[in-house]
Amino acid sequence: MNVLVYLIPISLILGGLALVGFFWALKTRQFDDPDGDSQRFLTEDYDDKPKP
Amino acid sequence: MTAAPQIAACPACAVAPMAQAVSADSIPTHEALYLALPGIHCGGCISAVERALMAEPGVNSARVNLTLKRATIEADTGVEPRQLVDALARAGYEARELDGVALSATQTDKQGRALLMRLAVAGFAMMNVMLLSVAVWSGATEATRDMFHWISGAIALPTIAFSAQPFFVNAWSALRVRRLNMDVPISLAIILAAGMSIYETSLGGQHAYFDAALSLTFFLLAGRYLDHRTRSVARSAAEELTALEVPRTLDENGEPIAVVELSVGDRIRVLPGARLPVDGVIVSGNSELDRSLLTGESQPVAAGPDTAVSAGEVNLTGPLIVRVSAAGQDTSLRRMANLVAIAESGRNRYTSLADKAARIYAPLVHTLAFVAFVGWFWASGDARLSMNIAVAVLIITCPCALGLAVPAVATAASGRLFRAGMLVKNATAMERLAQVDTVVFDKTGTLTMGAPELENLAQYSETEMAVACALAEGSGHPLAVALARAASAAGIKPAPVSDITEEPGQGIKGFLNGEIVRLGRPGWVGAVPSQVTATYLKTGDNAPVAFTFCDALRPGARDTIAALSARGLDIVLLSGDVSGAVADVAERVGISAWEAHMLPEDKAARIAILSSAGRKVLMVGDGLNDTAALASAHASISPASALEAARVVSDIVLLGNSLEPVAQAVSVAKSATRRIKENFAIAAIYNLVAIPLALAGFATPLFAALAMSASSISVSLNALRLGRK
Numbered sequence: 170m171n172v173l174v175y176l177i178p179i180s181l182i183l184g185g186l187a188l189v190g191f192f193w194a195l196k197t198r199q200f201d202d203p204d205g206d207s208q209r210f211l212t213e214d215y216d217d218k219p220k221p
Numbered sequence: 222m223t224a225a226p227q228i229a230a231c232p233a234c235a236v237a238p239m240a241q242a243v244s245a246d247s248i249p250t251h252e253a254l255y256l257a258l259p260g261i262h263c264g265g266c267i268s269a270v271e272r273a274l275m276a277e278p279g280v281n282s283a284r285v286n287l288t289l290k291r292a293t294i295e296a297d298t299g300v301e302p303r304q305l306v307d308a309l310a311r312a313g314y315e316a317r318e319l320d321g322v323a324l325s326a327t328q329t330d331k332q333g334r335a336l337l338m339r340l341a342v343a344g345f346a347m348m349n350v351m352l353l354s355v356a357v358w359s360g361a362t363e364a365t366r367d368m369f370h371w372i373s374g375a376i377a378l379p380t381i382a383f384s385a386q387p388f389f390v391n392a393w394s395a396l397r398v399r400r401l402n403m404d405v406p407i408s409l410a411i412i413l414a415a416g417m418s419i420y421e422t423s424l425g426g427q428h429a430y431f432d433a434a435l436s437l438t439f440f441l442l443a444g445r446y447l448d449h450r451t452r453s454v455a456r457s458a459a460e461e462l463t464a465l466e467v468p469r470t471l472d473e474n475g476e477p478i479a480v481v482e483l484s485v486g487d488r489i490r491v492l493p494g495a496r497l498p499v500d501g502v503i504v505s506g507n508s509e510l511d512r513s514l515l516t517g518e519s520q521p522v523a524a525g526p527d528t529a530v531s532a533g534e535v536n537l538t539g540p541l542i543v544r545v546s547a548a549g550q551d552t553s554l555r556r557m558a559n560l561v562a563i564a565e566s567g568r569n570r571y572t573s574l575a576d577k578a579a580r581i582y583a584p585l586v587h588t589l590a591f592v593a594f595v596g597w598f599w600a601s602g603d604a605r606l607s608m609n610i611a612v613a614v615l616i617i618t619c620p621c622a623l624g625l626a627v628p629a630v631a632t633a634a635s636g637r638l639f640r641a642g643m644l645v646k647n648a649t650a651m652e653r654l655a656q657v658d659t660v661v662f663d664k665t666g667t668l669t670m671g672a673p674e675l676e677n678l679a680q681y682s683e684t685e686m687a688v689a690c691a692l693a694e695g696s697g698h699p700l701a702v703a704l705a706r707a708a709s710a711a712g713i714k715p716a717p718v719s720d721i722t723e724e725p726g727q728g729i730k731g732f733l734n735g736e737i738v739r740l741g742r743p744g745w746v747g748a749v750p751s752q753v754t755a756t757y758l759k760t761g762d763n764a765p766v767a768f769t770f771c772d773a774l775r776p777g778a779r780d781t782i783a784a785l786s787a788r789g790l791d792i793v794l795l796s797g798d799v800s801g802a803v804a805d806v807a808e809r810v811g812i813s814a815w816e817a818h819m820l821p822e823d824k825a826a827r828i829a830i831l832s833s834a835g836r837k838v839l840m841v842g843d844g845l846n847d848t849a850a851l852a853s854a855h856a857s858i859s860p861a862s863a864l865e866a867a868r869v870v871s872d873i874v875l876l877g878n879s880l881e882p883v884a885q886a887v888s889v890a891k892s893a894t895r896r897i898k899e900n901f902a903i904a905a906i907y908n909l910v911a912i913p914l915a916l917a918g919f920a921t922p923l924f925a926a927l928a929m930s931a932s933s934i935s936v937s938l939n940a941l942r943l944g945r946k
Contacts, residue, residue: 177353180349181349184345184348184349187345188342191341192338192341195338201286201288202287202289204288205267205285205286205288208263208287209264212265212267
């Protein structure tokens with residue numbers, strides 16, 4: 170059962186990382202335009218070079 | 222139920238005055254410009270629009286938001302929105318300028334983001350605690366179980382303190398005014414579940430309800446978030462409609478000036494095609510005015526010096542200089558809008574199904590839990606056991622499914638209506654619309670397009686048409702535009718008329734083969750005025766020819782009336798126009814009950830009579846003369862072309878040109894209300910099974926978790942059935 174000492178914190182930290190990731194996405198307005206984002210990646214504008 | 226604490230139920234009403242207050246502050250400083258792009262729909266449109274905007278000089282960045290169908294542009298000062306709209310028109314996209322100040326009030330949806338954040342935290346905590354709970358349910362004992370309970374508690378308590386705040390705040394504000402809302406049993410269940418679990422854990426007890434407290438929080442927050450999203454989508458779109466009316470006009474010298482800066486005695490210039498922003502008196506210029514939005518009259522009225530004009534009228538032919546006699550809050554338009562606010566407060570008294578459920582539900586739950594505690598204490602004398610059972614009853618009966626029942630259906634229903642071209646502005650609109658048994662229509666601008674169409678093209682000779690067409694082409698008067706359009710559609714070439722001049726307020730004249738030709742008002746060309754809308758052509762000494770017009774029906778008007786009558790609804794047409802025009806339209810769309818010459822107060826009074834006879838009236842109208850009627854009706858719909866005041870008081874705004882969605886709105890509303898009731902039934906059935914078990918003391922945390930999740934999920938799935946048809 171001693172393995173729990175590692176496993177529980179690890180599972181909490183991993184979950185917490187996902188939570189922090191979600192917060193970051195929310196703060197950087199990545200949920201503001203779901204329809205547009207699902208279309209934007211199909212454009213060929215920056216296929217050859219990254220957006221300046 | 223969510224609206225219970227802040228008593229104003231309609232979010233649009235709360236926001237509309239706010240937007241006005243904000244726009245009163247200043248004219249936008251043109252750093253960020255906003256354009257509405259109603260026509261965009263795919264990735265190709267996004268790149269094309271952004272490229273077209275970036276190609277304009279002075280534009281620093283342009284970003285399209287496809288969800289909101291809106292572009293945000295950062296440009297140097299001095300870049301006119303007009304020029305960007307033209308650039309987009311050249312690229313093939315319809316664009317309209319939005320008032321940045323009116324929009325900025327909702328640019329950042331802080332409340333929605335905060336709810337989403339609380340929801341994410343609750344979800345994270347719920348999953349982790351559930352994981353630990355599974356270990357306990359599957360047989361962990363003694364020290365392991367206690368440790369798991371402690372860890373669960375360490376996760377659950379801060380999470381509840383953060384995530385469940387909206388419930389606590391709402392419950393507290395309801396309790397302070399000695400009322401009960403749905404948030405009271407919710408908060409009590411969450412707090413008691415967490416508190417009792419901590420106490421049990423400290424004693425090494427078997428049952429801890431941390432997972433139940435968290436899943437309660439999570440599911441209810443999900444319902445709350447859905448509810449918020451439905452409202453904020455409607456609100457931002459409603460605000461966009463408001464923002465379309467950019468509050469600027471021209472001063473005497475043709476320079477732009479903000480309407481809010483006008484004061485009594487100022488002079489403004491009103492160009493043909495523009496709407497009067499203030500009440501006033503004409504100082505110079507002759508023209509005709511379209512008063513249809515205010516009175517419902519379809520015939521333009523002649524106007525010259527000393528004619529009194531009121532805000533909301535549209536100037537048709539010649540430029541006018543107007544001396545302001547009332548501005549801002551004092552205009553007749555705004556005064557009428559204020560009258561509406563009084564009529565509307567009556568409707569806010571409508572109690573939603575959710576509120577009705579909450580009123581029965583909250584006392585029932587509290588009584589049950591209290592009875593359980595007293596009963597068990599009397600039977601066993603064990604306070605801890607009795608408390609445990611009382612908490613279990615509270616948790617099991619907690620309105621998870623009830624909390625989702627209404628918002629899930631509302632989200633699905635308004636999503637479906639939005640796809641059909643309707644914007645649901647009011648939270649209880651669906652329920653009220655489902656009860657409707659009488660539909661009252663306005664004529665001008667609602668059943669008809671409010672734009673004239675030439676009748677019986679064939680009865681005029683080709684030369685007459687050619688001359689009329691040549692004269693009409695130069696004018697912006699609606700009758701002239703309609704005439705020119707009809708002629709070009711029939712392939713008629715304009716006659717070589719020279720020296721065409723327009724006499725504002727009278728008509729157009731020119732010379733053909735040395736003869737004077739005139740097209741305009743009957744008095745001006747020397748004709749006898751007829752009953753119907755008409756313009757008159759006089760060539761030389763010939764007798765004048767009357768070109769008669771009818772108001773084109775709105776697409777889908779006839780089908781809508783047919784569909785509504787097929788549903789067994791009574792249909793009435795109330796119009797401020799003259800009898801002849803009203804009878805004609807009534808016959809064309811198939812309405813047998815109609816009344817003409819109705820003043821705005823008459824319309825509202827007529828609806829009050831219907832309501833007091835027990836009828837539930839749906840009012841469909843667009844003008845200022847309909848506003849009081851729209852506000853006093855049980856439910857109301859207006860087209861997007863309606864005056865702002867009319868749209869503000871309407872429950873649903875039609876985004877497209879067609880009237881057809883009205884019939885669909887009624888049927889969707891009926892099925893949505895049915896789903897809501899089904900959802901209440903589902904929730905009740907779960908409770909009927911679970912409450913006796915909880916009262917008998919058989920409920921375990923595992924059982925509570927299962928009942929809660931199963932009922933929430935079945936309610937959500939039932940709601941989703943609505944969007945799928």
